[in-house]
Amino acid sequence: MSKVLIVEDDPMVGLINKKYLEQMGIMTSYGPVMIEEEVFKYVESEKIDLILLDEYLPQKKGMDILKALRDKGFYCDVIMITAANNQNEVEKAYAYGVIDYLIKPFEFERFQEAIEKHLKRRQWLNNKGTIKQVDIDRIEERDETNIELPKGKNKRILDKIIAFLQQEPEKVWTLRELAKAIQISNVTIKKYMDYLEETQQIDVKLTSGNVGRPEHQYKLKSNQYKI
Structure with missing residues (x-):
């Protein structure tokens, strides 16, 4: 923290x-x-x-x-x-x-963006021994400027989700846990988690939930912090 x-x-x-x-x-x-x-x-x-x-x-x-x-x-x-x-x-x-x-x-949104920039820098620098050029590029966000998100997805919301996941990169989350923690609806966060899965930035596993229904579990991929 x-x-x-x-x-x-x-x-x-x-x-x-x-x-x-x-x-x-x-x-x-x-x-x-x-x-x-x-x-x-x-x-x-x-x-x-x-x-x-x-x-x-x-x-x-x-x-x-x-x-x-x-x-x-x-x-x-x-x-x-x-x-x-x-x-x-x-x-x-x-x-x-x-x-x-x-x-x-x-x-607040601009304030949040600045704080998330700090969190991203801190996450990278605290978890790296030898820094490679790709690490510096990601810290400086040079590899994000040309990203075009699919229609209906907002980069600020995506950044917020990834910044949150970076706080505990080894933790496994359910949709309900993420939605509650980040204060985003289940439907909305599912769209973004699907996108992160498609872009191979998270690992996804399907398990049985508390009432026997299938439930997705999400975890940030190792060394995958690209937004």
């Missing part, structure tokens, strides 16, 4: 970010905090995986805190969530290694 630190001086935005994380249900959040000393305290004591970082803070700008983190060898993922939208700020943020940049105000 990822540990997320919210660095934000607006109590309402900090509360929204925390609720969004709770809604996704796959990480532990800390904060919000707003000064550099508190950021370093959490990064050092809790081994933070991801920082949601605002730029406009009361004492020191978020970008300066980010630079200080990098200078001291802390390479946790960072997502900027800020009203700063000029080209220089965005360019500098990516130069310091942020994995995504959200401009306030933003929708």
Whole structure:
């Protein structure tokens, strides 16, 4: 489970970010905090995986805190969530290694997309010894840009399902369990699981359910994390 630190001086935005994380249900959040000393305290004591970082803070700008983190060898993922939208700020943020940049105000779906990007990166990097080019391409999503999904399927929903499966890649799931956990209807998730089966990204086994009816069980294929 990822540990997320919210660095934000607006109590309402900090509360929204925390609720969004709770809604996704796959990480532990800390904060919000707003000064550099508190950021370093959490990064050092809790081994933070991801920082949601605002730029406009009361004492020191978020970008300066980010630079200080990098200078001291802390390479946790960072997502900027800020009203700063000029080209220089965005360019500098990516130069310091942020994995995504959200401009306030933003929708939950865009927030979710950024978090799922972090989860995908973390899954790959934590489970790899020697990194191959194909691994880097998948982390950077270069092999996804030209994917055309069949009609009636939404890439964001597909990404959400795969990001969820990646949390416990060895676990076997039924449709009902997946639908309840991801909060998607049985009918909808079946369409996407069929697609993942067709593209050989999951293993599927048919077993007898609790009432004797056939029931499909799904498991992410070993080393298959392509979306």
